[in-house]
Amino acid sequence: VEKVLSMRFQRLVKVVGAGRTDGGVHARGQAMHFDLYKNETTAEDFEQQLELTISRMLPSDIRAWNVNRATPTLIVEGQSPPPGYYNWNAMRSCDGKLYSYRICIGDSMDPIDRYNRWQLPWQGVDPSNLRDILKKFEGEHDFVCFAGALEQQEKKTGVAPGTVRTIQRIDFVHEVNGNNDAMCNPSQDYYRIDIYLDGALYKMVRNIVGTAIDVARGWLDETKFEELLNQPSEFNYVRKDNPCKPAPANGLTLERVFYPDDF
Secondary structure (H helix, E strand, C coil): CHHHHHHHHCCCCCEEECCCCCCCCEECCCCEEECCCHHHCCCCCHHHHHHHHHHHHCCCCCCCCCCCCCCCCCCCCCCCCCCCCCCCCCCCCCCEEEEEEEEECCCCCCHHHHHCCEECCCCCCCHHHHHHHHHCCCEEEECHHHCCCHHHHHHHHCCCCCCEEEEEEEEEEEECCCCCCHHHCHHHHEEEEEEEECCCCCCHHHHHHHHHHHHHCCCCCHHHHHHHHHCCCCCCCCHHHCCCCCCCHHHEEEEEEECCCCC
16 A cells, blocks of 8 residues: 555655554455645545545555545644644554454355355364353453564563453354355354454454364363463463464454544
8 A cells, every 4th residue: 555655646655554464364444544745635536536546556455445534633632733733543543443253163164265264173163152252351351371472572672562452342243144055055154253352462363263262162271261361460371371373364354443533
């Protein structure tokens, strides 16, 4: 996107995203902002035309949508920003995100879905049990046992990253399409895990899904799981004390980024 915008305006245009995703993770609703000079935005229907132009210039798996001008919101009380000053920021102004992880718990999965859904290689995963386990992640927790590359981040920045995050809600949704032909409807075994949170650590969502599935299939003891989630500091637990692997990247999608002004 940054390369295309720079080509369009014949200068370097920096892009700020609402966050980053792991390699292989999809982003249906990523949000970003960039700054332009006033004389670059005077054309009629500028936002609509810019959206069409950059979509045509982007690769086929990336599209621009809902291009709009930011409003000068979030002004510090008692202070007036100078003319043309905007402090809306795609990353800092965000107050929530929705991630969805798609799985298939059956014996077969439509091959077309292999790029955005994980077919579980284990039999006997009970959906109701998995739903109950996922619900335990709701609320504020120290996710030190569900985050990746914390030591590398500390070495790079010299500051230990905070690991407390809040998950507002997790919904476990049975996805079934309208095809009633059982021979052509593997989606009867399709489920979606919707995770609403304030922000995520590196690989946090994938580690949550991978751990929950391991508990549901009986590979990880529920007592140890509760300790990893609720008492990591008491047991001096870190990521390596969680034996579960993160769920594959292809099943995860950043669906939406939320802002207080519904921008």
